[in-house]
Amino acid sequence: MSACGLDFGTSNTTLGTVRREGPELAALEADKVTIPSAIFYRRDGEAEIGRAAISAYVEGVEGRLMRALKSVLGSALLDEATPIGRRRIKFREVIADYLREVKRRAEAAAGTELTQVVHGRPVHFVDGDPEGDRRAEDALRDIAGEIGFTDISFQFEPIAAALDYERQINSEQIALIADIGGGTSDFSIVRLSPERHAKTERGEDILANDGVRIGGTDFDRFLSLGTVMPLLGFRSPMQRPGLDVPSGYFHDLATWSSINRLYDPKTMRDIRQVRREARQPELLDRLIAVIEEERGHTLAIDVEGAKIGLSDAPQSDVSLGWIEPGLAAEIGREDLVRHTDDLATRIAQRIGRCLDQAGLAHGRIDALFLTGGSTQLAHVRSAIVAAAPEARVVEGDTFGSVGIGLTVEAARRYA
Missing domain, CATH: 3.30.420.40 (ATPase, nucleotide binding domain)
Structure with a gap:
């Protein structure tokens, strides 16, 4: 076929x-x-x-x-x-x-x-x-x-994830599908059953559908801005009182889809001018080294790896010795929560909107089906589960259910 x-x-x-x-x-x-x-x-x-x-x-x-x-x-x-x-x-x-x-x-x-x-x-x-x-x-x-x-x-x-989950059940239930992916968090509340699985038209079974543009790459970005970018000059002062180094360079460097923007020659000229006017030019030297070597994705890969590592260990440091000998960003589990807790809260709030849209109290949800890589982050998972505390938690195939x-x-x- x-x-x-x-x-x-x-x-x-x-x-x-x-x-x-x-x-x-x-x-x-x-x-x-x-x-x-x-x-x-x-x-x-x-x-x-x-x-x-x-x-x-x-x-x-x-x-x-x-x-x-x-x-x-x-x-x-x-x-x-x-x-x-x-x-x-x-x-x-x-x-x-x-x-x-x-x-x-x-x-x-x-x-x-x-x-x-x-x-x-x-x-x-x-x-x-x-x-x-x-x-x-x-x-x-x-x-x-x-x-x-x-x-x-x-x-x-999330509807696709629901169709995968429906293959596993043997009785009717109302499921909240939470798909926390790399770029978005999506939710559906769906009525499922083995009998309904055979139907081609399922519109009446979809009780609510909502989402928010928050995903794993946002957790990477916030963690990078909070722990790595300050070592490169983020939020450091300019010589002129009351001014900080422009933040746009660091936001681009912490954002997967924007990193390549920094490799434009004009951007490098601008950064060198900022360095001359910065109170801590040695920090900008580190930023310049990353951009000159076109190693922005190295930083992003390492921060992503540290984030994933914190699922199993309380500390997951990022070595930056390739920028400057001995340089490292110390990242603990509490840092991940502190810098990204607002994202987890916003995800949970969107689940509340989804329940309101369906006209259901959280106690009416039979199963909470989790899929997507960011459901592995403990504080994200806790925020989702708290939105439907009485539901049975079901683990989907993290990357394959959809x-x-x-x-x-x-x-x-x-x-």
């Missing part, structure tokens, strides 16, 4: 194919069914994706790494051009290059051409901007057509 479910995520991507025995995620990188949403362009223009892309960057191969590609959808960045070797290409072309290769690998694994796709999408690409949501979905539809899909439709990511659910939907729509 030529139908598939594509979960193009901010951090990771999966693609499921419809098989006779049921939905199956395709191996996209060696035997791995998840692949990082990353692409690396070598100086000659050749591209690598996924773990190979990150490895090429870490190993010092000359070129440009791009991650969190999905986060530019719905923003003006989508049609901005970025230099790749001697040419400039738009971000929508970058996304197309990445997804084209994902599709090619899935087709090789499935042994058939894939022409029909149910594309996952967050409830809101952009908060409070319906027009931005429309532009983002239209862009994904256009890109899917460019890379060879002929039948293209969409499903909300892709499986989209594939279930693809089988229904295109069978």
Whole structure:
């Protein structure tokens, strides 16, 4: 069958194919069914994706790494051009290059051409901007057509996760689906049962659907701004009383999708001028070193790794000896909570809105189905569980539930 479910995520991507025995995620990188949403362009223009892309960057191969590609959808960045070797290409072309290769690998694994796709999408690409949501979905539809899909439709990511969970139950229940991904947090309240699973039209079973543009990359950004960027001059004073070093450089450096902006020669000239007027120029020297060596993604990768490490250990420091001998950012679990607790609170508040939308008290939720990498953060998990404390907590496939659910939907729509 030529139908598939594509979960193009901010951090990771999966693609499921419809098989006779049921939905199956395709191996996209060696035997791995998840692949990082990353692409690396070598100086000659050749591209690598996924773990190979990150490895090429870490190993010092000359070129440009791009991650969190999905986060530019719905923003003006989508049609901005970025230099790749001697040419400039738009971000929508970058996304197309990445997804084209994902599709090619899935087709090789499935042994058939894939022409029909149910594309996952967050409830809101952009908060409070319906027009931005429309532009983002239209862009994904256009890109899917460019890379060879002929039948293209969409499903909300938390609904897809609900379809995966529904395959596991043997009685009717009301489930709150919490999908905390790399770029967005999405929630659905859905009535599920084995009998309902066979229906093709499920509109009446969706009791509420909402989301907020907060995800794992935001936790990375806030943690970086709170622990690493001050070592490079963030919030340090200028010589002129009452002024701090401009913060925009550090926000770009802490944001996956904005890092490459800093490599523009004009930006470097501006930073050097700021350094001359800074009260602590030695801190700006560290920032300049990172940008001159185009190592912004190294910082982002290390901060992300520290965040993940704090799930298992109370301390997860980031070594910055490559910037300056002996330099390190000391990061403890309490730092993660302090710098990102507001994000967890906002996620929990959105669940409250979802319950209000459904007209349900939290005690009416039978199951709380958790999926997405950021549900592994203890304080995020606690905030979500507190919103429906009486519900049974069910662990989904952290990175695969949405892709499986989209594939279930693809089988229904295109069978």
